Each structure stands twice: as C-alpha cells, then as structure tokens.
Amino acid sequence: MMREGLAFAVAVSILWVPFASNVAAAREPNRAGDYFAIQVVDRQSGRGVPLVELRTTNLIRYITDSQGFIAFLEPGLMDREVFFFIESHGYEVPRDGFGYRGVRLRTTPGASAAVPIDRVNVAERMYRVTGQGIYRDSVLLGRPVPLKDPVLNGQVMGQDSVFTCLYHGRIFWMWGDTSKPSYPLGNFAMSGAVSDLPGRGGLDPAVGVDLQYFVDESGFSRKMAPLQEPGLVWLDGLLTVQDRQGNERMVAKFARLKDLTETLERGLMVFNDDTNTFEPIVRPGLEFLPYRNTGHAFPVQAAGRRYYYFTSPSPMGVRLRVPAQWDAVLDANQYEVFTALAAKDRLEPFWVKFGEVLASRGGDKPAAIEALEAEAKGLKVFDVESGREIVPHNGTVHYNAWRQRWIGVFGQLYGQSSALGEIWYAEADTPVGPWGYARKIITHNKYSFYNPKHHPLFDQDGGRTIYLEGTYTWTFSGSEERATPRYDYNQIMYRLDLGDPRMVLPVPIYRVQEEQRYLPGSAVAEGDLWDRVKSVAFYAVEPGRGGKDLIPIYAERRAEGGTRLTTEPREASARPLFLALPLSEPATKNESIVPLYEYRQDNSGRLRYSTQAQLDRAGWTRSERPLCRVWKAPAGPMLLDASATPAR
Numbered sequence: 001m002m003r004e005g006l007a008f009a010v011a012v013s014i015l016w017v018p019f020a021s022n023v024a025a026a027r028e029p030n031r032a033g034d035y036f037a038i039q040v041v042d043r044q045s046g047r048g049v050p051l052v053e054l055r056t057t058n059l060i061r062y063i064t065d066s067q068g069f070i071a072f073l074e075p076g077l078m079d080r081e082v083f084f085f086i087e088s089h090g091y092e093v094p095r096d097g098f099g100y101r102g103v104r105l106r107t108t109p110g111a112s113a114a115v116p117i118d119r120v121n122v123a124e125r126m127y128r129v130t131g132q133g134i135y136r137d138s139v140l141l142g143r144p145v146p147l148k149d150p151v152l153n154g155q156v157m158g159q160d161s162v163f164t165c166l167y168h169g170r171i172f173w174m175w176g177d178t179s180k181p182s183y184p185l186g187n188f189a190m191s192g193a194v195s196d197l198p199g200r201g202g203l204d205p206a207v208g209v210d211l212q213y214f215v216d217e218s219g220f221s222r223k224m225a226p227l228q229e230p231g232l233v234w235l236d237g238l239l240t241v242q243d244r245q246g247n248e249r250m251v252a253k254f255a256r257l258k259d260l261t262e263t264l265e266r267g268l269m270v271f272n273d274d275t276n277t278f279e280p281i282v283r284p285g286l287e288f289l290p291y292r293n294t295g296h297a298f299p300v301q302a303a304g305r306r307y308y309y310f311t312s313p314s315p316m317g318v319r320l321r322v323p324a325q326w327d328a329v330l331d332a333n334q335y336e337v338f339t340a341l342a343a344k345d346r347l348e349p350f351w352v353k354f355g356e357v358l359a360s361r362g363g364d365k366p367a368a369i370e371a372l373e374a375e376a377k378g379l380k381v382f383d384v385e386s387g388r389e390i391v392p393h394n395g396t397v398h399y400n401a402w403r404q405r406w407i408g409v410f411g412q413l414y415g416q417s418s419a420l421g422e423i424w425y426a427e428a429d430t431p432v433g434p435w436g437y438a439r440k441i442i443t444h445n446k447y448s449f450y451n452p453k454h455h456p457l458f459d460q461d462g463g464r465t466i467y468l469e470g471t472y473t474w475t476f477s478g479s480e481e482r483a484t485p486r487y488d489y490n491q492i493m494y495r496l497d498l499g500d501p502r503m504v505l506p507v508p509i510y511r512v513q514e515e516q517r518y519l520p521g522s523a524v525a526e527g528d529l530w531d532r533v534k535s536v537a538f539y540a541v542e543p544g545r546g547g548k549d550l551i552p553i554y555a556e557r558r559a560e561g562g563t564r565l566t567t568e569p570r571e572a573s574a575r576p577l578f579l580a581l582p583l584s585e586p587a588t589k590n591e592s593i594v595p596l597y598e599y600r601q602d603n604s605g606r607l608r609y610s611t612q613a614q615l616d617r618a619g620w621t622r623s624e625r626p627l628c629r630v631w632k633a634p635a636g637p638m639l640l641d642a643s644a645t646p647a648r
Contacts, residue, residue: 030073032142037112038062038070038105040086042119049117050127051472051487052088063485064137066127066208071140072107082107089421089444090121122441122502123423123494127208129469130159130175131490146208154213154221155180158489159191160471161451163296165238167250167271170194171202171457173211174252176234179489180220189223189233190278197457205458205467206495214276225278231256231264235278237294239308243326251329252278253294266292268330282330287365290337290354290372291320296396296453299324299647300431306647309431315395315410317376318432321351333358338432338641341371348637349432380634381426384437384505387592390424397431398456399646402463402498404522405507406431408438409454409468420476421449423468425496427505429521433639434508436539437592437631441496446479447472449492469493504546506539506631509578516562518555518609520578530642538596538611539631540578549585552576553628562607565598565627580628595626 040052048068055061056077062070062084085102086093093101093115105113128134135150147153159175166172173193180186193211196202203210216222225233235252243249250271256264266288269278282288295311306324313319319338328334333355340349342357354368361368381390395410408426415422421444426435442449452470459466472492474483483489497503511534512519518537524530541550554569555577565577581593599608599620608620611632615622 030140032140033110035071035073035141036078036105036107036109037141037143038064038072038084038115039112040064040068040070040088040115040117042091042124043116044119045124047124047126049088049091049119050125051484051492052086052091052117053484054084054086056085057083061485063487066134067138067143067145069137069141069143071137073109074107078107078109080107081105086115086117088117089447089449090123090125090442091117091119093117121443121494122425122439122500123468123496126206126467126493126495128487129162129209129211129491129493130156131486132157132181133486136486146203146210148210152181153211154191154193154215155182155219156191156213156221157181157186158473159221159491160473160489162453162469162471162491163236163238163252164453164455164457165240165250165297166197166457167240168248169200170196172238172250174224174235174238175491177232178221182220187221187223189227190225190235191221192224192276193221205455205460205493209493223277225254225269227256227280229256229265231258233257235269237297237310239297239324239329241324241326241329249326251281253289254278254280255292263292284332287369288332289320290332290335290357290369292369292373294320295394298396298398298431298456301645301647302641303643309397309644311395311397313373313376314379314392315397315408316381316392316426316433316435317379318397319349319372319376337372338639339372339375340637341368341375349639351641378636379433379435379639380636381424381435381438382592382634384439384592384631385590387590390438392424393420394451396452396454396468398454399431400463400466400498401459401646402461403427405429407454407466407498408435409441409452410438411450411452411470415443418444418446418448419478421445421447423449423452423470423494425503425505427507429508429525430639430641431644432641434536434633435639436508436536436634437505439503439505442470442494444472446477446481447484448475448477449473450476464497464499466496466498467493468496501547504541506541507578508536508633509538509540509630511535511537516606518563518565518577523577530640533638533640533642536633536638537609538594538633540580543576543579546579549581550579551582551628553578553580558607560605564607565596565609567627580630583626583629585629592631593629594632596628596630597626598623 040049042049050066052064083104103115132152135145138145158179161176163174175191178187178191193213213221234255237253240250252269254269255266268282270281272279291312297308300307300309307321310320322335335354336351338349342352342360358368391413393411393413397408400407405427412422423442424438425441426438428435449470449472452468454468469491473489513532554574556564594611599622602619
C-alpha cells in the first residue's frame with residue numbers, strides 16, 4: 001500500500017508540474033504591448049469620445065473609456081481583420097453598402113487605430129466624472145491620464161444627481177445615492193467631495209475633475225447627512241451665507257424619505273466644518289418651504305439686494321427666492337414666491353413673501369403649497385425646430401456673460417428618443433423668463449440622462465464655452481437593452497459651444513409704450529423701459545446671430561409717433577432691429593412659425609404688428625401681404641423679473 005501510494009504521489013507530481021507552470025504563465029499580467037489600441041475620436045474636435053460601444057460579429061461588447069480608448073485583447077481575434085459595429089448616443093458613423101455602421105480593423109498587438117465618429121449632438125461628450133474604471137483602458141494601454149485616481153476613487157461605483165457650491169474657495173460636490181464594490185447597497189445619505197478651482201490648483205475642465213472624497217474608515221464615500229431616524233436623505237438647494245458671527249456657512253434643504261413615493265420629513269441642514277457633515281438646523285415637519293423641491297440655488301442681485309433664486313419647481317419656472325442672509329434662509333416665511341395667487345387686482349405674477357401667500361390661504365400650508373405648484377404647471381416651452389411643446393424636467397439657470405442673458409439647461413419628460421434622456425438649452429431676458437423656445441443639445445436612445453447641471457465655475461472663453469453634466473442610467477429608461485457597464489448610474493460631463501450656429505434661438509420682441517414700439521430685451525434694458533413693456537409681441541433672431549436664410553427687419557420712427565417695421569431702410573447705415581424668416585421659404589410643419597402682419601388703425605393711422613391673422617378688436621385694417629415670418633409668442637402670462645441682474 002505504501003509503495004502504491006508513493007507511486008501515485010509521484011505520478012501526480014509528474015502531471016502537476018507542467019499544469020502548474022501553464023497556469024502561472026497564463027496568469028502573468030498583460031503588458032501594454034499585448035493590446036491593440038482602438039481610439040474613437042470626434043471627427044470635429046479630434047478628441048477621444050467616451051461611451052462608444054464597439055461590438056464584434058459574435059456580439060462581444062466593448063465600451064470606450066473617458067479618452068475614447070479600448071484596450072483590445074481577445075484570444076482568437078488578434079492579429080487579424082475584425083469588424084466592429086459602432087453605436088453611441090448622439091454620435092454615429094456612416095453606413096456601408098449593406099447598411100452596417102462600423103469599421104474593419106487589423107488587430108495587431110502593440111499597434112493602434114483611430115476611428116473617427118460624427119457628432120449628432122450639439123454638445124460634445126467629454127468624460128465620466130464618477131465611478132469605477134473612468135480611464136481603465138488608457139491605464140491598460142499605458143497611456144497618460146489626468147486623474148490621481150483614474151480607475152477607482154472613494155470606492156465609488158456609481159452616483160446619482162450632482163449639486164455643487166463654492167465654499168471656502170473650493171468647489172463642494174454633493175451626490176445622492178452612491179453604490180460601492182463590496183455590496184449592492186451603498187450610501188443613501190448623500191456623498192461629498194471637494195475639488196480645486198480651475199487655474200487655482202484644479203484641472204482644466206476640458207481635461208477632467210480631480211475629486212477628493214470624504215470617506216469612512218473603509219475608504220468608501222461616507223454619509224454626508226447622517227440622521228438617527230430611518231430613511232433615505234436627499235439634499236438640494238446648496239448655498240452659502242454668513243452667520244451672525246460673520247462666518248461663511250453652507251446650508252441645504254433636506255428631505256428624509258421612506259422610499260421614492262413617501263416623504264417623512266423636510267427641513268434645513270447646515271454644514272459642520274469640524275465633523276465635515278451636514279446637521280439639521282430646522283426640522284419643522286413634513287411641510288416647510290413654499291415648494292417641496294428647491295432644485296439648484298443661484299445668486300441674483302435684485303432691487304439693490306442679494307438673493308438666492310432656486311430652480312423651483314423646474315428650471316423653466318423659477319418662482320422661489322430668499323434674501324442671501326442667515327436669518328432669512330432659516331425662516332420659511334421669508335422665502336418669496338413669484339405668483340399671482342396673493343394678488344387682488346393683478347394678473348401678472350410678482351414677488352411676495354410666502355407668509356403673505358399663506359395668510360391669504362387661511363394659514364393652510366399644504367393647501368398653499370399645492371396651489372403654488374399647480375400654478376407653475378402652466379408654463380410652456382417649445383422646440384424651436386418643430387414647434388412641439390416640451391415638458392421641462394430638472395435643470396439649472398445661470399447668467400451667461402457671453403450671451404448677456406440668463407441661460408437654462410434642462411431635461412425633458414417623455415422625449416421622442418427617451419423618456420428622461422433629452423437635454424435642452426434655452427435663454428431668457430430675466431431669471432424667471434420669458435423662456436419661449438429651446439434647442440435640443442443632447443440625446444439618448446432609450447436611456448436616461450437626468451438632472452443636468454451647468455457648472456458656471458467652469459465657463460471658458462468669456463462664457464462662450466460652458467460645461468454641464470448629468471446622471472446616465474438605465475433606470476426609468478423603459479429600455480429592454482442591457483445597462484452600460486461601468487458608465488451606468490454615473491455622472492458624465494459635456495461641453496457646449498454657445499457660438500455654434502445651431503445654438504441660435506429667437507428672442508422676445510416686446511411691445512412697448514402703448515403698442516407704439518417693438519424692441520428686443522437688450523434695447524429695452526438699454527433704454528430702461530422694462531416698466532413700459534406691455535407684452536411679448538413675437539419672437540425673432542438678434543442681429544449678428546442668424547444665418548443667410550434670415551432677412552433684416554428695420555424700425556423707423558414715425559413723425560406721428562410709434563414705429564414702422566420695414567425690410568427696406570431709408571438709410572444704408574441703418575442697423576436692423578431683428579432678423580426674421582422670409583416669406584419665400586417653403587412651407588414648414590412648425591406651427592410656431594407664423595406670418596407677421598401690419599395693422600393700421602382706421603381713425604388714427606397708428607400701426608400695430610401682430611401674428612394674428614385677424615385682430616380681436618375692431619377698427620384695424622390688415623396689410624395685404626405679411627412683412628415676414630416670425631415665431632409666435634407662447635400663450636400665458638408674461639413672466640418678467642426686470643430688476644434682476646447677475647450677482648457680483
């Protein structure tokens with residue numbers, strides 16, 4: 001038996017030696033030279049494009065990293081011609097003769113190939129901000145990367161919905177639910193990080209964002225708003241004010257929820273610099289502020305006073321503000337709402353303290369909140385290309401120095417390509433409006449991209465170049481396709497050039513001074529005529545912004561008073577008032593584009609311009625031929641906050 005056992009052991013050892021050596025060889029780490037490097041690049045900018053899917057004919061799936069790289073190493077498919085199908089949200093490659101969109105590459109180890117792709121989006125996809133493997137393939141290929149932690153930072157696998165605030169000279173970042181590597185459930189009480197400002201130690205936003213997470217003892221992104229009571233904790237409306245001792249404090253509205261459908265508590269939290277956590281400071285119960293969601297806060301100077309305005313209830317319906325003072329921020333009744341509910345003889349909304357609205361409703365706070373939110377639902381925004389109404393979702397509003405207007409970046413509910421994945425851009429003369437028309441800048445095919453956030457601290461070129469990010473996730477998409485590995489439930493950054501010809505939008509042309517003058521907002525502001533604005537007559541394009549398909553319209557002052565609009569100026573040096581569409585253009589399905597008619601009052605000779613085919617008042621005669629075509633003013637109240645200017 002001993003000899004038989006010894007023989008068996010020897011035989012096993014003989015067999016084991018080569019097997020073990022093969023295993024060891026197979027486990028040797030791959031070298032950068034073993035991979036075939038594929039980089040997908042934006043044909044327009046030459047920059048690598050993240051989130052591009054390449055798929056082999058046997059459906060092996062690869063996704064480009066934040067520099068557009070794929071480290072390709074597939075046994076059996078190396079050093080041969082391989083066809084890759086190519087697909088990406090908002091990007092495409094041309095179809096071949098059989099209708100396939102893709103490319104055929106020789107997969108030589110150590111070699112590389114650049115694959116150009118055409119951008120359909122107006123905005124350019126830049127990089128992933130959060131999650132694991134941001135620069136995975138670049139690291140495998142030995143390529144330089146901009147981040148200190150390029151493949152895992154704070155053990156964050158995924159993060160939802162960003163909020164930012166400038167605090168103590170650095171950018172303070174907050175996210176909602178955060179997942180981790182060690183278990184499907186992670187942090188549900190807000191995560192946080194800081195980063196240095198660009199030019200002050202921080203990266204160029206065209207390159208990336210180096211986040212320094214607040215972490216727990218395990219190294220995972222820890223709870224920033226811990227509460228003893230059970231439930232999810234969400235924060236929004238981050239802002240900073242000086243307390244009574246003159247110290248800078250960061251305040252946020254919080255909501256404690258049982259689940260996505262039931263809220264248990266609302267109130268305010270303040271950041272504790274000693275513990276690096278948010279702590280409750282106001283806990284009144286379920287109902288607190290005039291709107292249940294405050295959204296993002298942004299600074300505004302109005303009537304000689306500094307305020308924080310909030311993108312509440314949606315960015316295209318900014319109807320909430322508070323004086324930028326410690327005591328005011330902590331007192332719900334000091335918050336002001338833009339509403340007509342408390343007016344006895346006014347139809348247009350105006351700013352009024354919530355306490356007054358509450359008093360007009362007999363002190364019933366839930367009823368007052370319900371009435372305010374119902375009032376705000378009447379806002380309408382339209383697609384400038386098709387004329388279709390857009391239902392705005394969350395987003396941001398900020399003043400833009402390059403456009404010298406307030407700009408809104410927001411999502412859309414029930415978009416054509418996705419239920420919650422279309423991102424739009426709009427402009428207005430004041431933070432509350434009028435918004436009117438918007439242009440789609442980012443699209444996703446049956447995939448969610450929600451809660452977009454414009455980062456004004458990243459603006460470049462005097463505001464011409466802006467950066468925005470949003471949450472990319474399969475959740476709420478309604479798609480039967482698989483979620484995107486590594487990218488799903490994470491933040492993706494985009495860059496938008498406001499000088500792109502596609503970014504031209506019509507602006508309001510106001511009827512001023514008893515219907516005698518027609519002026520864009522820039523001219524109204526220059527003449528300090530906001531108090532004499534009667535209505536928005538129509539929308540047209542600012543001079544210098546339009547293309548060759550638009551015609552100039554001039555304004556001539558009449559001796560008898562008022563203005564005459566004409567396509568033929570009396571003086572060659574005359575500057576156009578606005579640009580419009582000519583009458584000779586082919587018919588359009590865009591119902592927002594309509595003829596502009598001149599009307600003359602029979603008894604006085606006064607002129608009036610209207611997009612109505614027939615005036616709803618007698619005594620006016622219409623010209624036989626329209627002057628031009630313009631965009632009609634959306635129905636509803638005129639929303640203006642003329643005293644608002646960008647905060648210094």
